[in-house]
Amino acid sequence: MKRYRYRKITPEILENIKILNDKGLTQVAIAKKLEVSSSCVLYWGSEGQREKAIARAQKSNKKLTKEKIKIKNQKRAEYSKNYLNDRYNNDTEFRDKFKKMVMKSFNKRKEVWAKQNKCSNCGREKIDKSLKTCERCRGK
Numbered sequence: 001m002k003r004y005r006y007r008k009i010t011p012e013i014l015e016n017i018k019i020l021n022d023k024g025l026t027q028v029a030i031a032k033k034l035e036v037s038s039s040c041v042l043y044w045g046s047e048g049q050r051e052k053a054i055a056r057a058q059k060s061n062k063k064l065t066k067e068k069i070k071i072k073n074q075k076r077a078e079y080s081k082n083y084l085n086d087r088y089n090n091d092t093e094f095r096d097k098f099k100k101m102v103m104k105s106f107n108k109r110k111e112v113w114a115k116q117n118k119c120s121n122c123g124r125e126k127i128d129k130s131l132k133t134c135e136r137c138r139g140k
């Protein structure tokens with residue numbers, strides 16, 4: 001199995017954590033076998049751990065100042081960006097899904113533009129309403 005710097009916990013991994021947990025394997029052994037961190041095994045594999053972790057995070061978030069929240073959100077955005085970049089570049093299945101998702105949302109937007117009789121390419125107002133694209137997109 002290919003390893004990524006950022007591993008997404010798939011339903012398959014969750015199921016395997018549960019199976020190996022029921023078999024009585026230790027957290028560390030499960031983590032090694034599934035190539036995930038042991039804290040991840042604890043988080044997903046033990047009853048109530050996830051709820052506890054969420055409650056803990058909410059409690060500590062209440063103590064944060066606005067400045068610290070801002071920094072935290074920036075870090076989260078940075079992590080998301082790195083995660084997406086990393087998977088997009090290394091995981092062809094993910095890349096295909098991502099492209100499909102982007103195209104789907106673009107096509108949805110195009111439908112809305114068509115209903116509003118706007119340019120099908122960029123969504124701007126058209127001068128000539130009989131044509132599909134705007135003057136700018138037609139290079140005029």
Ligand SMILES: [Zn+2]
Pocket residue numbers: 119120121122123124133134135136137138
């Ligand atoms: Zn246009």
